[in-house]
Amino acid sequence: MQEAAKYIEDTYAKILKRDPDQIEFLQAVKEFIGSIEPVFTAHPEFIQQNILEQMIEPERIIQFRIPWMNDQGETKVNRGFRVQFNSANGPYKGGLRFHTSVNQSIVKFLGFEQIFKNSLTGLPIGGGKGGSDFDPKGKSDNEVMRFCQSFMTELQQHIGPDLDVPAGDIGVGAREIGYLYGQYKRLNGSKAGVLTGKPVFLGGSLGRTEATGYGVVYFTDKMLQDTGESFKNKKVVVSGSGNVAIYAIQKVHELGGKVIACSDSDGYIWDPDGIDYTTIKQLKEVERERISEYVQYHPKAYYYEGSIWDIEKEYQVALPCATQNEIDGENAKKMIEKGVIAVAEGANMPSNLDAIAVYQEAQILYAPGKAANAGGVAVSALEMSQNSQRLSWSFEEVDEKLESIMESIYIEVRDTAKTYHMPGNFVVGANIAGFMKIAQSMISQGLV
Numbered sequence: 001m002q003e004a005a006k007y008i009e010d011t012y013a014k015i016l017k018r019d020p021d022q023i024e025f026l027q028a029v030k031e032f033i034g035s036i037e038p039v040f041t042a043h044p045e046f047i048q049q050n051i052l053e054q055m056i057e058p059e060r061i062i063q064f065r066i067p068w069m070n071d072q073g074e075t076k077v078n079r080g081f082r083v084q085f086n087s088a089n090g091p092y093k094g095g096l097r098f099h100t101s102v103n104q105s106i107v108k109f110l111g112f113e114q115i116f117k118n119s120l121t122g123l124p125i126g127g128g129k130g131g132s133d134f135d136p137k138g139k140s141d142n143e144v145m146r147f148c149q150s151f152m153t154e155l156q157q158h159i160g161p162d163l164d165v166p167a168g169d170i171g172v173g174a175r176e177i178g179y180l181y182g183q184y185k186r187l188n189g190s191k192a193g194v195l196t197g198k199p200v201f202l203g204g205s206l207g208r209t210e211a212t213g214y215g216v217v218y219f220t221d222k223m224l225q226d227t228g229e230s231f232k233n234k235k236v237v238v239s240g241s242g243n244v245a246i247y248a249i250q251k252v253h254e255l256g257g258k259v260i261a262c263s264d265s266d267g268y269i270w271d272p273d274g275i276d277y278t279t280i281k282q283l284k285e286v287e288r289e290r291i292s293e294y295v296q297y298h299p300k301a302y303y304y305e306g307s308i309w310d311i312e313k314e315y316q317v318a319l320p321c322a323t324q325n326e327i328d329g330e331n332a333k334k335m336i337e338k339g340v341i342a343v344a345e346g347a348n349m350p351s352n353l354d355a356i357a358v359y360q361e362a363q364i365l366y367a368p369g370k371a372a373n374a375g376g377v378a379v380s381a382l383e384m385s386q387n388s389q390r391l392s393w394s395f396e397e398v399d400e401k402l403e404s405i406m407e408s409i410y411i412e413v414r415d416t417a418k419t420y421h422m423p424g425n426f427v428v429g430a431n432i433a434g435f436m437k438i439a440q441s442m443i444s445q446g447l448v
């Protein structure tokens with residue numbers, strides 16, 4: 001066996017032995033190492049410095065108790081996490097997720113992906129992620145506020161504008177960021193740069209709310225254009241109906257496509273006239289309702305229980321924007337049968353390894369999340385710049401910068417895949433391009 005292949009295999013065996021139960025984390029590592037052998041063959045110094053094992057082990061994991069009181073006066077206890085994965089390129093940066101499924105494996109997988117995503121943006125940020133197994137669904141605003149205050153009471157000592165800058169993710173939107181920031185400020189004074197995704201009147205950036213959804217569509221558009229295609233007259237399926245999905249739907253329509261279906265964790269809606277994103281926005285962001293309510297406002301639409309990827313309609317572009325592992329090999333085969341020519345991931349790791357193999361076998365365009373959904377963190381980094389300079393850029397300025405960053409990421413990913421003799425393989429392109437900058441940065445700083 002080649003030295004590089006053996007090094008990678010041995011490193012994976014060590015990780016497997018250390019954390020055999022961390023299914024999602026192991027999956028993310030496996031997907032990553034499946035494409036980086038050519039780099040280790042070309043750079044034996046990376047093997048000598050054992051860079052892969054250093055990169056796979058987080059710099060620090062903080063786990064803590066979050067006691068809070070519900071509206072009935074009962075004391076509840078949740079578990080909080082922050083994984084400070086890699087600071088080679090700058091302060092740790094990555095979102096907080098509030099969802100019942102959150103555990104150490106999930107935050108480690110998200111933090112690991114975040115390192116390479118942040119590196120691809122070309123901005124000076126390291127990688128981190130955090131969250132809690134708290135479920136904001138069905139909780140009153142006061143309960144969410146008390147939980148956020150307790151969460152931040154512990155987290156505040158580990159974060160700071162030049163140290164670690166959290167943002168939102170599943171279950172953490174403008175409401176939660178507002179409460180988290182309020183508590184941070186109460187304990188440390190006003191430092192807007194400590195969190196991103198803040199409401200605009202608290203120092204948030206215009207365009208941050210839209211950034212991940214718009215970004216995934218910009219990336220997909222560049223990818224389609226390179227093959228002589230575009231969104232024009234394409235039918236599109238978007239999973240989820242949260243922050244990423246809502247603005248992806250809006251942008252697809254602006255670019256001439258038609259989103260025919262979107263979902264939540266209970267089911268999906270199909271609207272032959274195209275999904276009206278303003279209704280989704282009202283239902284999800286304001287009323288915090290279920291997606292099934294959509295049909296009350298759009299009588300031609302249908303609601304179906306179950307996975308959106310079982311949809312029995314023809315479509316050409318799939319934008320998974322809900323959660324990890326929502327698409328397996330069978331779902332992926334079904335997509336191909338329905339005419340899909342491009343998949344771009346708004347969510348993190350929504351396609352499992354079998355699904356990715358199906359896309360690659362069918363030779364359709366496939367953009368992995370760490371490249372396609374980098375728009376959110378890119379605009380978060382722009383929010384950090386605005387906060388430190390005490391500036392506020394217009395929506396148009398931010399949107400223009402976002403589109404240009406997504407285009408640069410696309411070009412870098414595409415060209416890296418070509419350089420490593422796998423043109424069109426954006427998994428290889430994203431992993432290698434993201435990895436190179438971190439590896440070089442880590443080596444230049446010596447063992448730390």
Ligand code: NDP
Pocket residue numbers: 168169170171172173212239240241242243244245263264265266321322323324326346347348373374376377
């Ligand atoms: P939100 O909480 O705003 O929305 C999540 C959406 O996904 C909801 O519609 C939710 O439905 C659905 N969902 C959650 N879990 C499941 C599940 N198990 N099965 C089916 N549907 C599910 O989160 P975001 O939109 O912020 O995040 C979506 C994805 O995008 C995540 O993978 C996140 O990591 C990724 N991402 C987000 C970024 C951001 O800027 N927000 C940046 C980069 C990536 P329900 O309401 O029923 O729970």
